[in-house]
Amino acid sequence: MRIREVVVTPVAFPDPPLLNSAGVHQPWALRAIVELRCGDGLVGLGETYGDAPHLELLRAAGATLVGLDPFDTNRLWRRVCRVLGGADSPDRHGLTGDSSPQKTALRVFAPFEVACLDLQGHLTGRPVADLLGGKVRERVPFSAYLFYKWAVHPTADGPASLVGGLPPVDDPYPAALDPAGIVAQARQLIDEYGFGSIKLKGGVFPPDEEIAAIRALREAFPDLPLRLDPNAAWSVETSVRVARETEGLLEYLEDPTPGIPGMAEVAKAAPMPLATNMCVVSPADIPPGFGQGAVGVVLSDHHYWGGLRRSAELAAICRTWGVGVSMHSNSHLGISLAAMTQLGAALPELTYAADTHTPWQCGVDVLERPLPITGGAVTVPDTPGLGVSLDRDALARLHENYLRCAIRERDDTSYRRIFEPEYTKRRPRW
Numbered sequence: 001m002r003i004r005e006v007v008v009t010p011v012a013f014p015d016p017p018l019l020n021s022a023g024v025h026q027p028w029a030l031r032a033i034v035e036l037r038c039g040d041g042l043v044g045l046g047e048t049y050g051d052a053p054h055l056e057l058l059r060a061a062g063a064t065l066v067g068l069d070p071f072d073t074n075r076l077w078r079r080v081c082r083v084l085g086g087a088d089s090p091d092r093h094g095l096t097g098d099s100s101p102q103k104t105a106l107r108v109f110a111p112f113e114v115a116c117l118d119l120q121g122h123l124t125g126r127p128v129a130d131l132l133g134g135k136v137r138e139r140v141p142f143s144a145y146l147f148y149k150w151a152v153h154p155t156a157d158g159p160a161s162l163v164g165g166l167p168p169v170d171d172p173y174p175a176a177l178d179p180a181g182i183v184a185q186a187r188q189l190i191d192e193y194g195f196g197s198i199k200l201k202g203g204v205f206p207p208d209e210e211i212a213a214i215r216a217l218r219e220a221f222p223d224l225p226l227r228l229d230p231n232a233a234w235s236v237e238t239s240v241r242v243a244r245e246t247e248g249l250l251e252y253l254e255d256p257t258p259g260i261p262g263m264a265e266v267a268k269a270a271p272m273p274l275a276t277n278m279c280v281v282s283p284a285d286i287p288p289g290f291g292q293g294a295v296g297v298v299l300s301d302h303h304y305w306g307g308l309r310r311s312a313e314l315a316a317i318c319r320t321w322g323v324g325v326s327m328h329s330n331s332h333l334g335i336s337l338a339a340m341t342q343l344g345a346a347l348p349e350l351t352y353a354a355d356t357h358t359p360w361q362c363g364v365d366v367l368e369r370p371l372p373i374t375g376g377a378v379t380v381p382d383t384p385g386l387g388v389s390l391d392r393d394a395l396a397r398l399h400e401n402y403l404r405c406a407i408r409e410r411d412d413t414s415y416r417r418i419f420e421p422e423y424t425k426r427r428p429r430w
């Protein structure tokens, strides 16, 4: 069985105005859907970022994969590296740390690796979790991912024309700009999905306001683990102060400050573990990051750690160092959720609920039957491969969104500046 055709389809889906330390989410989130077709209707699926520079690299790599055996992911890696050379493609938002040619290669490789594993599952009749060592859990827990947010995307000053039109429907989540709004959002998400842990995306308001939100969450949900992630918006000094003031409240504090040396300094004084998806983001970061004791938890993300097997390798390295493993998320669709679920099922090291943006999709997807989150977890499918299949009509609709919207690269900062011309991205800000 060989790969006969590689199809990369960019899609766009409505994204609510979620705030972070880089700015605010644009009205459309971009993704690329990867299909590896082997004939007889057999298709392997992958999903990744849809930004134009990444798309160009995906297409260049995809063109070299015809004829590849889907079990030969070592050859896949060599072909991707050969076609990329030393190419680098940084993100503008910088929410997943600095880029490098190594990270770019892993990021381009990842959706093809996931699609190959999906094919391997179909060819062997086994779920991907079995190919990763077998299930250690039947259900993979996810956390409620809270955001400060505006009620709707503002329409003043004509942003609709700048982004190619606003999405047709508003999201069901009202504005959340203070502790009461954050608690209400948590209730809404927990009522609908049953989440058993809570993460707040911070770095938006001065730290004392975000500490107040954490205290309000603790009062409203006394038994649920809490996390706070300001995306490196704080200095070392501010981070240490917040860490001390939130002692006993947080299961971990995520990326309070930029860079491995700064994180190491905060880690020495913080009473809780520090987690990261910003300072240890590729293999080259592991020796300095772990060696300096900068992090107690790594938020793995198969989209840039090079797919599911390499994410499992990362978890094994974390185990050796006594570092915990959690899972990071950017805005995504159901193929990514299925991949995270299969990986989460097979990772003994995953002892925290994973992040997911799934509720913020507001039900939009490219799948026939997206895996549901119930009771705060996704039940791992026993069907072959990832356990999901494409809804071709939905894929066509989301591709049409992409063609209509003017966004070609995620840029939270520029979008926020449409409404607040003085806004700048600063890390640290406080």
Ligand SMILES: [Mg+2]
Pocket: 229, 231, 254, 255, 276, 277, 278, 328
């Ligand atoms: Mg983070």
